[in-house]
Amino acid sequence: MNVISCSNSKNVLEVARKKIESFERFTVEEAKELYFLPLADLGMLADLRRKLLKAPAYGGKGAEIVTYIIDRNINYTNVCTTYCKFCAFYRTEKDPDHYVLSVEQIEEKIRELDAIGGVQILLQGGHHPKLGIDYYINLLHSIHKKFPHINIHGFSPPEFLHFSKLFDLSIEEVIKRFKEAGLGSIPGGGGEILVDSVRKRIAPLKCSSQEWLEVMRVAHRLGLRSSATMMFGHVEQLEDRLEHLEKIRNLQDSTAGFTAFICWTFQPDNTKLKVAKKGPSEYLRMQALSRIFLDNIENIQSSWVTQGVEVGQIALYFGANDFGSVMMEENVVSAAGTTYRTTVTEIEETISRCGFQPKRRNNGYQLLN
Ligand code: SF4
Numbered sequence: 001m002n003v004i005s006c007s008n009s010k011n012v013l014e015v016a017r018k019k020i021e022s023f024e025r026f027t028v029e030e031a032k033e034l035y036f037l038p039l040a041d042l043g044m045l046a047d048l049r050r051k052l053l054k055a056p057a058y059g060g061k062g063a064e065i066v067t068y069i070i071d072r073n074i075n076y077t078n079v080c081t082t083y084c085k086f087c088a089f090y091r092t093e094k095d096p097d098h099y100v101l102s103v104e105q106i107e108e109k110i111r112e113l114d115a116i117g118g119v120q121i122l123l124q125g126g127h128h129p130k131l132g133i134d135y136y137i138n139l140l141h142s143i144h145k146k147f148p149h150i151n152i153h154g155f156s157p158p159e160f161l162h163f164s165k166l167f168d169l170s171i172e173e174v175i176k177r178f179k180e181a182g183l184g185s186i187p188g189g190g191g192e193i194l195v196d197s198v199r200k201r202i203a204p205l206k207c208s209s210q211e212w213l214e215v216m217r218v219a220h221r222l223g224l225r226s227s228a229t230m231m232f233g234h235v236e237q238l239e240d241r242l243e244h245l246e247k248i249r250n251l252q253d254s255t256a257g258f259t260a261f262i263c264w265t266f267q268p269d270n271t272k273l274k275v276a277k278k279g280p281s282e283y284l285r286m287q288a289l290s291r292i293f294l295d296n297i298e299n300i301q302s303s304w305v306t307q308g309v310e311v312g313q314i315a316l317y318f319g320a321n322d323f324g325s326v327m328m329e330e331n332v333v334s335a336a337g338t339t340y341r342t343t344v345t346e347i348e349e350t351i352s353r354c355g356f357q358p359k360r361r362n363n364g365y366q367l368l369n
Pocket residue numbers: 080081082083084087088089090125126127158203206
């Protein structure tokens with residue numbers, strides 16, 4: 001693939017600006033050209049897309065507001081039989097530090113979240129080979145009954161595929177039962193790169209790209225909304241990232257069930273996948289390109305948890321309109337050597353310092369303050 005020449009880059013920039021101003025869609029080929037623009041130009045285009053897409057939101061103030069949510073990441077078990085090569089979190093049942101949290105332990109964590117005004121838990125875990133459906137249904141029922149105001153943003157397409165096989169139920173039946181028990185929405189975890197040749201190299205036992213998309217299609221049909229994600233910067237090529245984005249965009253055209261898109265770079269520490277860590281420039285470039293390409297997904301989250309608060313701030317000028325979560329607890333990327341934490345006050349100051357109004361939100365991106 002050739003890097004576009006300087007004179008050509010000016011043309012690409014001008015054409016792209018006009019397309020964004022008239023709310024036009026970019027093809028994969030066009031996105032490939034945009035990728036090679038100077039970083040500042042790509043950021044400017046993403047910022048323009050963000051402003052135009054968000055402007056009508058929140059009574060016409062959408063372009064000036066950056067949202068965030070107070071939630072807590074609860075990983076109910078670290079036991080997993082899928083052994084993804086990029087994962088530093090999983091343990092086997094033979095490892096001394098493996099665990100399964102009880103309902104009581106999880107509810108204690110939710111009580112702490114409730115005390116600081118949290119509105120959501122991100123409930124995810126490994127693919128435990130023995131936990132039966134009763135564990136999950138009891139857990140969801142109990143949380144929903146005691147904390148009806150806390151949204152359970154739970155599990156992920158690979159977990160649902162694991163449940164479907166283990167419980168011998170269809171995906172639809174599992175999602176229906178989980179929803180009835182209190183599940184409120186589904187995170188887009190386990191998407192990584194939705195190209196099977198890449199998935200086979202980094203997570204050979206995990207679900208296929210088609211299966212991931214099908215779980216999301218079923219969930220959206222059953223009335224559960226979800227986020228979409230992309231973890232990049234490992235063995236994939238640019239073409240794979242673009243194919244991933246195109247698959248997400250196509251599904252969104254058909255279901256409109258994705259509330260937000262979040263991308264981050266692979267965090268390699270303590271994992272079996274030995275590749276050099278990608279820096280902030282590559283992260284910002286892909287986030288900006290995602291904002292421009294995913295014209296049918298309203299919200300883009302800045303991934304400060306993996307990139308650090310300062311890069312998270314810059315990401316607000318590269319297409320992000322949301323600062324994600326205060327994250328009372330985070331175990332998965334911290335296992336891979338990356339630990340960034342913040343508080344409500346810090347997050348609001350961080351957003352304000354970038355010239356935006358910080359506003360707290362719920363899972364549906366409705367404002368809470
Ligand atoms: S990423 Fe998820 S599925 Fe893969 S090994 Fe880690 S916990 Fe298991």
